[in-house]
Amino acid sequence: MKNWIIGLSAALVAALVTLPVLADELEITRWADGLEWFLEAEPLAAGESRTFLVHATRLDEHSPVTGGSVALALHDGNGDVVAQGVAEAERPGIFPVALELPAAGRYALVGRHEGPEGERSSDLGEVDIPDAPDHDHAHDNDHRHDDAHDHEDDHEHPHGIWSWIRHWFSHEHDHDGEHGDHEDDHHDDDGDAITFLKETQWRMNFAATPARREGFAERIEVPGTIREAPGARARLIAPATGVVTAAESWPQYGRGVERGEPMMRLTLLPDAGAASGLALDVARARERLAAAEAEFERLTALAEEGVVAESRVVEARRERNTARAELEDARERQGHLGGDADPGAIVLRAPADGRVESLEVGPGEVVQAGQQLATVLDGERLWLVAHLYPADLERVRTLADPMVRQPGNRDWHALEGEPVWESGEFEAPGQLLRVAFGLEAEASRYRPGMPVTVAMATEAPRERILLPRQALIDDDGVAVVIVQTGGESFERRPVRTGMRAAGRVEIVSGLEAGERVVTEGAYAVLLAGRDTDDAGHGHAH
Incomplete structure (x- = not known):
């Protein structure tokens, strides 16, 4: 055994003297411009050809780049291109780019991907190209992505005896099993390093x-609800008694409409009155409002002199407000006639921008004046209403800039800004304080009535x-x-x-x-x- 060890040691020393030091395989990783570039190549040598296996990954979806082409270029110190190559995907995400390597030296490597989304270039760092070995040293440059060829670490290395020698010394093999502790120590040193293939x-x-x-900042979580903002829901009201039919096509649930767009057509019944009747309603409402405003001004002046009681001023103000509302209603009903209506029909138009939320009638139905026909909801104007208990309010440092999460979703979204409304007092049942935030820019992911979780800061960030x-x-x-x-x-x-x-x-x-x-x-x-x-x-x- 001793002679065998001495002979083997002599062979190893001879190999160390006569064999060249081999360069390591090249691996480069860069994350830039929405792409991950991962390159592999056999050890570089001046004047030889090498295939760079480029693994291109889309970072937004972490999926392989499947289309277009990848180009690599080596630039010298003057910025001139000294080697370049281009390839399409051999398999999804894998582009084998061949380069004829220039003379020994340091070069800047630049990658470029051209695809349907345009061109993206990335600086992949510097690479050192050594002189080629003096002797005939065969490189296996066919590092192909083929399921039939597995490159097993520490088992099949293209450098034969030299790889075996390095493997021997790096692992300190002991055929008699006397150095097991050293093997365990080596395993512990690399125990946290993990290889996980790109294809996986x-x-x-x-x-x-x-x-x-x-x-x-630390935050507490409170319940919340998505609600439509005040004024986001508009109602279509029949201005007179008649029969509703389609104006162009009958409205559909969820269909988007614009303010003033024809929704229905109302054919007036013989005893329902027409444009002249609506004009008379407007005139009467205008006269009533003028009289109410004059009476309010008269009583206000007398109350300032102490001639009449303040209660009469309050009653006059109420009468004026009622007359004003009646005039606005009469004008709105008159406006529905429009310039394109014939004396016996009215085109009913969308009262606001939004989507059709409900339809209360069907085509051919008889409706009465003042009856609700449909509602239109502006789904882009929503409120997030957070519900705070008294104990929550004591811990919350600021009501601004909350974060919100939908049910069943672990992703949180930040909302910037102050509350747009507060209830002002704790309300029964449950003694809750309601705080509302606008969601106009975020409304696409929410719907009215949806429960959410709201996180509010308890300290400065x-x-x-x-x-x-x-x-x-x-x-x-x-x-x-x-x-x-x-x-x-x-x-x-x-x-x-x-x-x-x-x-x-x-x-x-x-x-x-x-x-x-x-x-x-x-x-x-x-x-x-x-x-x-x-x-x-x-x-x-």
Whole structure:
């Protein structure tokens, strides 16, 4: 055994002296302009051809780029292009771009994707190209994405005996089993590093985002309700007795209408009166209003002199307001006639912009003057009404800038601004204070009557490193996150957490702002790092 070891040692020393030092395979990852660029290539050598496997991922959906072409270009120190190549997708997300490498030196690598959405260019950093080896050293440059060829780490390496030598020394193999403790120590050093293939990421719900330093405050959660804003619901009223029919086509539930758009046609009955009758109503209402205003002014002057009681002024004001409302109603009914109506019919027009919310009648029905025919709701003018108990109000620092979450959805949305209305007092039942916020810019995701959860700040915001709460994993009682260090490289990272509110969590230590953290699929990556068969490391493109 001793002679065998001595002979093997001599062979290893000879190999170290005679074989060249091999460069590592090239891996580059960049996140820019909505794309993730992950490039792989065999060790570079001046004057040789290399195929760069570009994995292109859309960051908004974390899906492979399927269309267009990818181009790579090497620029020298003067900015001139010294090598370039272009390729279409060999498989979804994978573009094999071939380059003829220039002389040894340092070059800037630029990637460009051209597709239906336009052109996007990204600076992929600098690459060093060494001189080619002096001896005939065969490179396997066919790093193809073929299901039939799996590149298993530490098993099939294109550099033969040299790879075996490096494998021997890096793992400190002991055929007699006397150094098992060293193997365990080596495993612990790399225990938090995880390889998770890009193709696996594309096939699952996966996402990663940079940890951000933002203003963050503790919040309490209170119930809320979506309601239409005052004046958002308009009613279509029959101005006279008659029969309703379609003006152009009969209105449909949910159909969008514009103010003044024809909705129905009202054919007046013989005893219902026509335009002359409505004009008479307007004239009578105008005369009544003029008399009421004159009486109100007279009594107001007398009350100031102490001649009449204040109660008579109040009664005169009420009469004036009633007369004014009657005049407005008569004018509105007269306006429905329009210039295009014949003496026996009235075109009934949409009272506001919005969507048809309800229809109270059908075509051919007889309706009475003043009867409601339909309602139109402006769905873009909604209120978020938060319901606060007295104890909640004591804790809330400010009512401005709440956050809201829909039922069954873990995503929170921020609302900027102050309340547009407060109830002013706690109301029974339940002694609730109602506070309303406008939702005009956010209305597309809400509907009247929808229950929501509202988060309101209890302190002034402070700068903190934040993550979505779903990025945090409880790993046997230890809070950990999965940090993405490269396209297919990840790291299990224990962290210490702080405040949690509105779907986000503060990271006190263990993570720096800007590091990319897996927010969807983190547990699957963690399990891949514990695969004892090393199945997650075989690169089977």
